[in-house]
């Protein structure tokens with residue numbers, strides 16, 4: 001039996017009466033007095049956009065994978081300049097989830113024309129006295145909490161804020177004074193991002209009892225198609241490095257060298273937020289008028305892996321919280337014609353975002369979506385038209401001063417609402433199968449219970465009814481038993497696979513442990529045998545280098561045993577033989593000569609007779625010796641200490657003990673003076689004799 005297929009949700013197509021493209025809106029007859037001198041701008045045209053119905057509850061339950069892009073609009077309070085401009089007035093009315101834009105009339109009364117838009121949510125934040133006023137917390141609960149829920153289920157999630165400069169995007173996303181430690185957590189001002197992060201850690205502390213949770217964050221901005229890491233350590237004077245985007249064959253686009261940071265607490269994460277915001281603020285000040293032209297993207301990756309016997313293995317989700325650049329037209333010139341011409345060419349990323357949203361909204365199969373035309377859309381490809389549950393927050397001003405921009409934002413947001421994304425839980429296909437079978441079994445069990453309850457209650461049921469009920473009941477029972485069998489099979493297969501992979505892992509671990517032990521013993525050997533092993537910092541393969549050193553060390557060991565023989569032979573024949581890891585020195589004090597030999601040459605002579613070998617050496621007159629090396633000095637001093645040790649008198653010979661102690665002290669002083677003078681070009685060493 002196959003599983004009943006998930007019912008896919010198809011949004012209702014937009015109905016645009018008399019409208020074929022967004023540029024062809026007809027001019028409403030009702031508008032008077034507001035016509036600008038250069039013709040009818042788009043914003044004064046009639047707007048009648050019927051937006052698709054959002055997924056119903058039933059759809060949501062069955063189809064956790066297909067969902068419309070959810071769109072919310074927030075209206076901020078009027079600012080000082082909007083309050084003081086003569087003729088400026090509020091043009092926004094809200095009715096439930098509907099926004100009505102009223103055009104100003106000449107006689108200062110407002111008349112409502114049919115500029116009506118429907119959204120999933122509307123937040124009225126204009127005046128706090130209004131009973132429907134939406135605070136920061138309300139916006140978070142409506143938009144942020146569902147994203148967090150989705151992220152914990154293993155879905156990718158994205159929220160992006162769109163609107164003209166100063167319309168309240170950053171206020172909604174991050175909050176007021178987002179660089180300040182106290183404000184970022186303030187109940188009144190804290191925005192969606194800090195609230196999201198606080199709630200994330202609140203929930204993970206409970207979740208950590210049953211599974212391992214990892215949280216990684218990154219924060220970057222895109223300005224003029226260049227990516228800057230906001231969490232990379234940087235100084236104000238050094239130029240910021242632009243990062244590149246590359247495409248991974250399976251993981252998709254990624255930013256090369258973007259720093260990601262593992263965080264274990266909200267406080268840790270908050271520090272990163274503040275650092276990122278400050279870095280953004282620094283850059284904005286440097287760019288001055290371009291402050292609102294960068295997009296900032298804060299990403300949180302959540303990994304969850306459950307412990308051994310549980311079949312819900314591991315999930316990973318990525319949450320992107322995006323504060324887009326201001327969408328206003330470039331007002332560098334007062335020439336209105338120029339302004340119109342410049343149109344939306346304010347920001348390549350925003351322009352491409354618009355194109356992508358239009359193309360996605362058309363919902364045509366094989367429709368080309370120009371993601372690659374800008375860095376922002378390339379990076380947000382999955383969030384916009386793929387594996388992500390995405391929401392958009394459009395922010396507007398209530399003032400008539402920004403009518404054009406407000407209508408443009410509202411249209412854009414309306415269009416985005418028609419995008420349908422197909423999100424899936426980021427898990428292994430096997431985990432997915434088990435999860436689906438489980439929910440199917442649960443559904444059938446509930447159905448069976450329902451039937452059983454009903455049949456036990458209804459005594460007055462007619463024969464025909466009871467017959468058909470029995471058939472249905474039998475059908476459910478068969479389906480249930482088949483699903484249960486399948487689930488059992490899948491679980492057994494999972495367990496077997498788990499055991500197999502665990503076995504392989506354990507084997508690999510044992511191998512690694514063995515190798516580690518081998519390596520450790522080699523390193524210990526190295527430390528014992530020679531103090532002078534020096535690993536080059538320029539060689540990348542440490543193990544290879546270690547092998548080389550050890551090979552030469554092995555050779556040295558052979559050589560060392562032969563050197564020991566030489567040393568013994570020398571002491572028997574009145575010569576002093578000393579050596580370190582590099583050189584062998586033999587001093588013939590009787591004849592006043594010595595010889596120095598690099599040890600690496602010795603292996604060639606290892607089979608020679610010692611007397612013959614010494615005969616082949618080149619001897620130097622002792623008087624022509626330049627200077628002792630430090631290790632030679634230490635070695636000679638050690639020999640003296642050893643000799644002195646042999647001379648140690650018995651404890652009862654008091655005078656001798658005193659003399660011995662003085663001799664010892666003198667030798668120590670001599671040693672200190674000698675070593676302190678080593679390296680200096682002096683021929684005499686001064687020290688006080690013990691009196």
Ligand SMILES: Nc1ncnc2c1ncn2[C@@H]1O[C@H](COP(=O)(O)OP(=O)(O)OP(=O)(O)O)[C@@H](O)[C@H]1O
Nearest residue numbers: 076077125164165166167168169170171292325326
């Ligand atoms: N809902 C709100 N309640 C109170 N003040 C708000 C609200 N939204 C925005 N503001 C205020 O309006 C001003 C502009 O807001 P904000 O900086 O968030 O705009 P923006 O859209 O992010 O601008 P830009 O695109 O230039 O970055 C700020 O002083 C902010 O405090």
